[in-house]
Amino acid sequence: xxxxxxxxxxxxxxxxxxxxxxxxxxxxxxxxxxxxxxxxxxxxxxxxxxxxxxxxxxxxxxxxxxxxxxxxxxxxxxxxxxxxxxxxxxxxxxxxxxxxxxxxxxxxxxxxxxxxxxxxxxxxxxxxxxxxxxxxxxxxxxxxxxxxxxxxxxxxxxxxxxxxxxxxxxxxxxxxxxxxxxxxxxxxxxxxxxxxxxxxxxxxxxxxxxxxxxxxxxxxxxxxxxxxxxxxxxxxxxxxxxxxxxxxxxxxxxxxxxxxxxxxxxxxxxxxxxxxxxxxxxxxxxx
Amino acid sequence: xxxxxxxxxxxxxxxxxxxxxxxxxxxxxxxxxxxxxxxxxxxxxxxxxxxxxxxxxxxxxxxxxxxxxxxxxxxxxxxxxxxxxxxxxxxxxx
Ligand SMILES: Cc1ncc(C[n+]2csc(CCOP(=O)(O)OP(=O)(O)O)c2C)c(N)n1
Ligand code: SF4
Ligand code: SF4
Ligand code: SF4
Numbered sequence: 001x002x003x004x005x006x007x008x009x010x011x012x013x014x015x016x017x018x019x020x021x022x023x024x025x026x027x028x029x030x031x032x033x034x035x036x037x038x039x040x041x042x043x044x045x046x047x048x049x050x051x052x053x054x055x056x057x058x059x060x061x062x063x064x065x066x067x068x069x070x071x072x073x074x075x076x077x078x079x080x081x082x083x084x085x086x087x088x089x090x091x092x093x094x095x096x097x098x099x100x101x102x103x104x105x106x107x108x109x110x111x112x113x114x115x116x117x118x119x120x121x122x123x124x125x126x127x128x129x130x131x132x133x134x135x136x137x138x139x140x141x142x143x144x145x146x147x148x149x150x151x152x153x154x155x156x157x158x159x160x161x162x163x164x165x166x167x168x169x170x171x172x173x174x175x176x177x178x179x180x181x182x183x184x185x186x187x188x189x190x191x192x193x194x195x196x197x198x199x200x201x202x203x204x205x206x207x208x209x210x211x212x213x214x215x216x217x218x219x220x221x222x223x224x225x226x227x228x229x230x231x232x233x234x235x236x237x238x239x240x241x242x243x244x245x246x247x248x249x250x251x252x253x254x255x256x257x258x259x260x261x262x263x264x265x266x267x268x269x270x271x272x273x274x275x276x277x278x279x280x281x282x283x284x285x286x287x
Numbered sequence: 288x289x290x291x292x293x294x295x296x297x298x299x300x301x302x303x304x305x306x307x308x309x310x311x312x313x314x315x316x317x318x319x320x321x322x323x324x325x326x327x328x329x330x331x332x333x334x335x336x337x338x339x340x341x342x343x344x345x346x347x348x349x350x351x352x353x354x355x356x357x358x359x360x361x362x363x364x365x366x367x368x369x370x371x372x373x374x375x376x377x378x379x380x381x
Contacts, residue, residue: 022371039308039319039326042371046314053336057312064314211309248337251310 048088053247056237066218080128099135102143123150129170144198157239201229207236290354298351307339322378329366
């Protein structure tokens with residue numbers, strides 16, 4: 001691992017934007033930053049057009065802090081709200097067609113392993129519940145069956161936010177939405193159970209109520225996917241527009257939903273646990 | 288005309304808990320002045336959601352953040368103009 005690939009070729013500094021110069025000098029490279037240091041280092045995320053107070057925005061921001069090696073990461077996204085911010089990071093981003101993300105990520109990760117034998121490259125899919133549980137469902141499941149080594153993060157706002165409020169497989173039964181005016185008639189899909197059945201090495205479900213926890217879950221998921229197997233994070237990231245949540249109440253809603261039904265849970269395989277322990281042991285030995 | 292978050296430096300610097308910096312949805316919007324030990328807002332980045340007000344009032348219990356009309360601020364800090372330069376803003380931000 002090296003930060004060489006983000007440094008500027010000598011002589012070209014004057015042509016680079018201020019934002020890039022700041023990133024090279026004060027960005028989260030070389031040593032992983034802590035959530036408690038936010039506000040004191042240059043983040044990889046820039047300005048973007050996601051709505052004010054959107055919990056998904058907060059979750060994406062925290063995810064970027066959790067990435068163990070942003071300089072060696074490639075993000076895959078697709079249609080949906082999240083890509084509006086994901087495209088405004090200093091991390092390479094690939095726009096998969098709606099439904100294709102996990103197929104694109106599979107090929108990319110395999111290609112990177114052939115191309116960069118001496119460097120670990122992390123591939124992270126971040127897309128909506130519609131993108132992953134409905135239209136991308138078969139690509140997600142097959143990437144898990146094939147044990148592809150990348151992380152899938154579902155930004156679960158329980159609705160198609162970007163297209164004005166259709167129900168998704170992840171919407172709760174009974175939820176009233178603009179385009180589900182009688183209320184959704186079916187149960188929320190159990191993606192956690194499906195991930196378990198498919199043998200996903202690390203699975204987590206959480207909300208953005210605890211920023212340090214978000215970053216730590218992302219770090220674990222990305223490290224395990226690097227060496228062990230597929231990892232999956234399902235994050236409640238409310239859509240304040242489609243669920244009519246006043247923005248000052250967005251975190252109250254997250255705390256409420258967490259307490260009532262979403263919770264925080266992690267499922268980790270023995271192999272994945274042993275791998276994380278070996279990283280910790282190596283880190284302690286270094287000190 | 289619109290509202291932006293404004294942090295009372297005198298109250299914030301008493302504890303400088305840095306909680307609001309972790310919960311603002313926007314990146315590098317609530318920044319931190321190491322010399323004055325206070326958080327402060329880059330107004331060009333603030334989308335006025337008021338999440339930070341709830342964090343400071345209810346979680347930190349410090350009541351240091353208020354929403355203020357941008358035209359009522361005496362001086363403002365804009366990240367797009369200043370860049371991310373703590374060495375320059377420490378002790379000198381508006
Ligand atoms: C193949 C295809 N079908 C439909 C669309 C239109 N489309 C764009 S975004 C979107 C919904 C996004 O919902 P979700 O994935 O849940 O993400 P969110 O916007 O809620 O974050 C749809 C249906 C598309 N871009 N491509
Ligand atoms: S439409 Fe909903 S999910 Fe999309 S950016 Fe706005 S609040 Fe967030
Ligand atoms: S939450 Fe309040 S007291 Fe804590 S850093 Fe923010 S403004 Fe200061
Ligand atoms: S009002 Fe919202 S966008 Fe503005 S500083 Fe507070 S949390 Fe950040």
